Amino acid sequence: MTTPLLSLQGLTKAYPGVVANDQVSFDIGEGEVHALLGENGAGKSTLVKMIYGLVKPDSGTMLLRGQPFAPPEPRAARADGIAMVFQHFSLFDALNVAENIALGMENPPPMGDLASRIREVSETYGLPLDPYRTVGDLSAGERQRVEIIRCLLQDPKLLIMDEPTSVLTPQEVEILFETLNKLRSEGTSILYISHKLEEIRTLCDHATILRLGKNVGECVPAETSARDMAEMMVGSTLQTPERSGREFGEVALDVSGLSVPSPSEFGTALKNIHMTVRKGEVLGIGGVAGNGQDELLGALSGEILTAADAIKFNGQRIGKLGPTARRKLGVLTAPEERLGHAAAPDMSLTENALLTGSVREGLESNGFLKWAETKSFAEKIISAFDVRTPGPENAARSLSGGNLQKFVIGREVLQNPDILVVNQPTWGVDAAAAAAIRQAILDLAAKGTAVVCISQDLDELMEISDSFAALNEGRLSAPRPTTGLTVDEIGLMMGGAHGMEVAHV
């Protein structure tokens, strides 16, 4: 048997209060695409950070081609041929592709030489990219190409990819996979992190499954069913949310001709959006991140004001009303970013309950705050949504992502909204919590609330929504009933391959 490229033996890393990795061991062979599978919080990120030299393991060893390997910092890992494409890109919008790549290099060559090398590498691997384009103008898929090319310029032996497809349309995913297959055929190993099972089944040779920091099993994805892998990931049988056949009432939310510029410079303006949501209906809005999701939520919450008649609630024009006035009417929202937008990180849960609950829960009188009532509202959210925390006096940032998300969604659901708009309701949330949140949204709809669910998780949208529309570059496709939609149709609604040149390998 040949020596594996990288062998991990008993890696352990503990953080205060949680063991992120507990005795994790596995091997990555030469030229192998190895999947690292697990739920959010299973310890995948910590593990790859150890390989990439960002985090030092508490115990355990790594062998690179049989030699002991302990990178003290990413620079050392890169020197040993390890490259990583992060989930969140670290690119400067205002600089062009070549400049961005030069910034990440130890000794960048002259710009002209670099540009021609970028062209050469990008064409070899079927990732056409103009080195002189400004990054701010690139699509998410193209930005990812920049990151990949940055890695390929180092001629890596092991390429680590952290959730690379979360920002891509199905068509863009196909292009990426062709590139990865070419890399594999040239002998480059790839460590592919994901929780998307179908992708792993098509792409990967081998999979290691992590649960709560432990290696709970390995499999050959092509020979294992998605359901089996999911149950290995979660550790129990999966419960799918129930939905009963529902009758829809009258139109509750009517958006017509909504166009607003983005408040941030590199944001996406909303262009002429039309949609209606009936009472009891769940409208799912898909699309790749950065195509106007934040702006749409802002326009519906009242953070971004629009023309008065662009947004109507039960026939009333609310486009010019601010967040407080809309809450009073019954239009509630839960933004994507939990810390800093939906909740104030350093404030207690009680104070965060006040943040949106003050109007509808009667937590103030003449401007004076009723702390006792606010505290019991916070306690109600905590118990109704099973938020794991010692109590409402704890700071929001002390909660795990999933628990805070349950709190944020619960805060809105318990206020009995007439319209609920949520953005990425289960992002970074473990499967059990995600199921609870989806069930809460469905229950709310069953009681007659009109729900708009913006998400990048297509499986989630297929599961809970009655109709589906996609945001692409600030435009919304016409909503269509969810039943009977195919992946290809959804992909096209999301903008297809965004005109990205297909890889010609």
Next chain:
Amino acid sequence: MIVLEKRPQPSKAWSYATPLVAVLATMVFGGILFAILGKNPIEAIGTIFWEPLFGEFAFYYRPQLLVKGAPLVLIAIGLSLGFRAGIWNIGAEGQYIMGAIFGAGAGLAFFPMDAFFIFPIMVIAGAFGGWLWAMIPAFLKVRFGTNEILVSLMLVYVAEQMLASVSLGLLKNPEGFGFPGSRNLQQYDSAHNAELIAGSGMHWGVVTALIAVIFAYILLNRHMLGFHIRLTGEAPRAAKFAGVNPARLILFCLGLSGALAGLAGMFEVSGPSGVVSIDFNVGYGFTAIIVAFLGRLHPVGILLAGGLMALTYIGGEIAQSQLGLPAAAIQVFQGMLLFFLLAFDLLTNYRIRAARSEVA
């Protein structure tokens, strides 16, 4: 090796302990500084902290503590509300000057009439003057997005020119034999901010400062507006989501801090100083920024910090005259206090841990 580890949430105990630890550290290192300068460190520290309160001439120094502390607290309370919301009024010195000019001007307009309503009118005029001066950066920020730090700071120098101008012109004492400066308000009963109890140092400015502390405490802890101020400072996006109107908050915070600074200037000019003169302002508006942070932007903390600051000023002066310590050494000593406070502040959010320096 020592590493800093972020606490899951801020430590309550440390947030109360850091000011005390900072004062102790200042005493230790200040003592070392004084020793290097060839003075007896214990005597020097004792002079600064003990003499003004309990020394032989304490009967003179204690009222001075109130006189020096009150404007610092009054201005710092106003500033702290804005600082909490991330609105940086650096120009309290200018608003203090304008409050004094408006207040004294309103009083002198009635000279030599005697009436009970003159002093209240001066109070309102003083607050208005400070408010007006703070509204300039506030309006420019709301309307054109200018930086309030720069605008409010620049306006301090404009206010100083105005002060020089009125001292030499508009408000100049007609019976002053050509010397610059206004009539002495201490000699004009209806406009004099006299001590409420003779020899105590307690004047209306001290009372107002205490009221401001209570008002700020209630506002921050019991009122929606105070909640919105804190929320805006901690998470601006969350504040917008909660429905806070940022423009209104800017106008309120800058306006209120300006009005309080104006009040401080008005009480000073009509009381301890008495005269509008070119060198009327002595930097209370800038020192109040330190007081606000020393008091951790908390109303009660500011009250204590104002007292401590006044103490080091008066004690520092005594140490200069009695022990011959250079003025610069006293300033270094005060600087140390702020430095240690900010340094120890780290412990509220981080814990120090000795790390094993092994590589796995």
